[in-house]
Amino acid sequence: MSILEVQNLSKKFGGLTANQDVSMTVEKNSITAVIGPNGAGKTTFFNMITGVYQPTSGIILLENEKLNGLKPHVVCQRGISRTFQNIRLFNEMTVLENVMVGMHTHLKAGLFGILFNLPTTRKEELATEIKAYQLLEYVGLDSFLNEKACNLSYGAQRRLEIARAIAASPKILLLDEPAAGMNPKETKELTQLIKKMRDEFNLTVLLIEHDMKLVMEISEQIFVLDHGEKIAEGKPEDIRNNPKVIEAYLGSGAVHAG
Amino acid sequence: MFNEVLHTIPQVLIDGLTLGAVYAVIAIGYTMVYGILELINFAHGEIFMSGAFIGTAILLVLTGIGWVSSLPAIVMLIAVLLITAVLTGFLGMGIERVAYRPLRNAPRLIPLITAIGISFLLQDIVRFIAELKKGNYIVTGPSLFTHQLSIKASSVSSIFNDATIKTSFVIVLVTAVIMMIGLDLFVNRTKWGMAMRAVAQDRETASLMTINVNKVISITFFIGSALGGATGVLFAVQYGTIDPYIGFILGLKAFTAAVLGGIGNIRGAMFGGLLLGLLEMFASANLTLLSHGIFGAEYKDVFAFIILILVLLFKPEGLFGKPVTEKV
Numbered sequence: 001m002s003i004l005e006v007q008n009l010s011k012k013f014g015g016l017t018a019n020q021d022v023s024m025t026v027e028k029n030s031i032t033a034v035i036g037p038n039g040a041g042k043t044t045f046f047n048m049i050t051g052v053y054q055p056t057s058g059i060i061l062l063e064n065e066k067l068n069g070l071k072p073h074v075v076c077q078r079g080i081s082r083t084f085q086n087i088r089l090f091n092e093m094t095v096l097e098n099v100m101v102g103m104h105t106h107l108k109a110g111l112f113g114i115l116f117n118l119p120t121t122r123k124e125e126l127a128t129e130i131k132a133y134q135l136l137e138y139v140g141l142d143s144f145l146n147e148k149a150c151n152l153s154y155g156a157q158r159r160l161e162i163a164r165a166i167a168a169s170p171k172i173l174l175l176d177e178p179a180a181g182m183n184p185k186e187t188k189e190l191t192q193l194i195k196k197m198r199d200e201f202n203l204t205v206l207l208i209e210h211d212m213k214l215v216m217e218i219s220e221q222i223f224v225l226d227h228g229e230k231i232a233e234g235k236p237e238d239i240r241n242n243p244k245v246i247e248a249y250l251g252s253g254a255v256h257a258g
Numbered sequence: 259m260f261n262e263v264l265h266t267i268p269q270v271l272i273d274g275l276t277l278g279a280v281y282a283v284i285a286i287g288y289t290m291v292y293g294i295l296e297l298i299n300f301a302h303g304e305i306f307m308s309g310a311f312i313g314t315a316i317l318l319v320l321t322g323i324g325w326v327s328s329l330p331a332i333v334m335l336i337a338v339l340l341i342t343a344v345l346t347g348f349l350g351m352g353i354e355r356v357a358y359r360p361l362r363n364a365p366r367l368i369p370l371i372t373a374i375g376i377s378f379l380l381q382d383i384v385r386f387i388a389e390l391k392k393g394n395y396i397v398t399g400p401s402l403f404t405h406q407l408s409i410k411a412s413s414v415s416s417i418f419n420d421a422t423i424k425t426s427f428v429i430v431l432v433t434a435v436i437m438m439i440g441l442d443l444f445v446n447r448t449k450w451g452m453a454m455r456a457v458a459q460d461r462e463t464a465s466l467m468t469i470n471v472n473k474v475i476s477i478t479f480f481i482g483s484a485l486g487g488a489t490g491v492l493f494a495v496q497y498g499t500i501d502p503y504i505g506f507i508l509g510l511k512a513f514t515a516a517v518l519g520g521i522g523n524i525r526g527a528m529f530g531g532l533l534l535g536l537l538e539m540f541a542s543a544n545l546t547l548l549s550h551g552i553f554g555a556e557y558k559d560v561f562a563f564i565i566l567i568l569v570l571l572f573k574p575e576g577l578f579g580k581p582v583t584e585k586v
Contacts, residue, residue, distance in 0.1 A: 073465045076465075090460060091459065093452075101453065104453055
C-alpha cells in the first residue's frame with residue numbers, strides 16, 4: 001500500500017530547473033532512499049514535500065490527500081516530519097525542550113491553565129516531559145536532557161534532530177543526509193536506530209544519503225535523481241548495476257570501462 | 259556630600275523602582291518583537307500611549323455614569339487594565355498584520371520606517387479623537403488613588419531621610435511585577451511560550467516542527483502590546499495628565515532599557531528597565547548635589563543616555579546578551 005505519491009513534480013527557480021517531472025510512489029512502512037550526485041535536486045524535492053517550497057507543477061499526495069499549497073506547519077501536522085542536511089536545532093534551548101517543541105501540536109494547555117496552574121495542565125506538562133524523556137532515552141540522549149543543544153557532539157545533535165522529528169508522531173519521517181559527517185561506528189548505530197524506529201513507531205522512512213553502504217543496507221526501494229530528473233528506481237541490487245546510475249555518479253567513461 | 263546622597267536613597271529606591279517597572283514592561287514589548295522578527299517596533303511607544311488614552315477614556319466614561327465613586331478603586335483599576343490590555347493587544351496584532359507582515363521578507367530598514375510611520379499615525383489619530391471629544395489633546399483623568407504613605411526610613415538608620423509614596427506607586431509597582439512574572443511563566447512554561455522561543459531562534463525550522471509561525475508572531479504582538487497598553491493605564495493613573503506624545507520619549511527610554519539588558523532577552527529587558535529607572539531617579543535627586551549646581555535634575559535624561567552609550571561602547575551585546583560570533 002502506498003502512503004506517499006508524487007506525480008510529475010517540477011520546481012523551477014527562474015531559469016534553473018531543480019526538479020523536472022519527478023514521480024514516485026513510497027510504500028507504507030518501507031525505508032526508501034533518494035540518492036543522486038550533488039546538485040541533483042534531492043533537498044529541493046524534500047523541501048517541496050514538506051511545504052517549504054511550492055512546486056511549479058505536479059501534485060503530492062499523502063494517503064490520497066493533496067498536500068500542495070499547505071504551509072509547512074500544516075504538512076507537519078498531517079504527518080510528515082524531517083531532519084536537516086545542516087543540523088538545525090534550537091541551540092539555546094535544552095535537549096528536552098527541543099523534543100518538546102516537536103510535540104507542539106499535541107499539547108493543549110492554554111494560558112488560563114498555566115496562570116492558574118490547573119491540575120489538568122500540570123498533568124499534561126508532566127506527561128509531555130515524560131514522553132520527551134522516553135524519546136531521548138530511545139535515541140540514547142537521556143543523560144543530556146538539561147544540556148543546551150549546542151553543547152552536544154555532532155553525532156548526538158543528529159540523533160536529537162531525529163528525536164525531535166519523531167516527537168511530532170509523524171507517519172513519514174524524512175531524513176536529509178542523516179549519516180553525513182559520522183564515523184563508521186556512528187553510522188552503524190544510526191542504521192540500526194532507523195530500522196528500529198520504523199518497526200516500533202510504524203513509520204515510513206524516506207532518506208537522502210550519500211553513504212552508499214548505508215543506503216544499500218537499509219533501503220527497500222531506491223530512487224535516483226540526476227539533474228533534477230528521476231533516472232532510475234528499484235531495489236538496491238538493481239540500482240547497483242544500473243548503467244545510468246553508474247554514469248551519473250562516475251561519468252560515462254566508467255560504464256564503458258566496466 | 260556622601261551623607262547627603264545617602265539621605266535620598268529611600269526615596270530614590272521607591273521612585274526609581276516604580277519608574278523602572280514602567281520602563282521594564284514596555285521594554286519587554288520591544289525586546290519580544292525584536293527577538294522574534296529582528297524588528298525594532300518603534301510604534302510600541304505609541305501603543306503604550308494609546309493604552310493610556312483608552313484607559314483614561316474608560317475611566318472618564320465610568321465617572322460620567324457615576325460608577326467610579328460607587329466601586330472600590332482597585333476593582334475599577336483591574337477592570338480598566340484588563341479591558342485596555344485586550345484592546346491594545348488587538349491593536350498591536352492588527353498593526354503587525356497590516357503593516358509588518360507584508361514586509362516580512364523586505365530588507366530590514368523598510369519595516370523600521372513603516373514602524374516610525376505607524377507611530378506618527380497613532381499619535382495623530384489619538385490627538386484627533388482627544389481634541390474632538392475634549393477640545394484639548396492634553397487630557398487629565400480622574401484620580402483613583404490619592405492616599406499618601408510615609409515610610410519612616412529614618413527610624414531604620416539616621417542616615418536615611420523619610421520617603422513618601424502615593425498609593426498609586428505601590429499599585430504600579432505591584433501590577434508591573436505581576437505582569438512580568440506572568441510573562442516569564444508564559445514564555446518558559448507554556449507551549450506557546452516555547453513555540454515563541456523556537457520561532458525566535460529559527461523561524462523556518464520551527465514551522466517544520468508543526469509551529470504556526472504567523473500565529474506565534476501574532477501572539478507575540480498581542481502580549482507585548484497588551485502589556486504596553488496596561489502600562490499606559492498605570493502611567494495615566496500615576497501621573498494624571500497625558501498627551502499623545504508621551505509615548506515617544508518613554509518608548510525611547512524603554513528601548514534603551516531593552517538594549518541595556520541585551521535586546522531579545524526578556525529577563526534582560528526587565529533588569530534593564532529597573533536599572534534605568536533607578537539611575538534616572540538617582541540622577542534626578544542628586545545631580546545638582548554631585549555637580550555643585552552645574553547640572554540640575556533636568557539632566558537626568560542625559561545621564562540615562564550616557565549610560566546607554568557607555569554600555570554600547572564596552573558591552574555592545576547588552577548586560578545579559580550574548581555576543582554573536584560571525585559564522586564562517
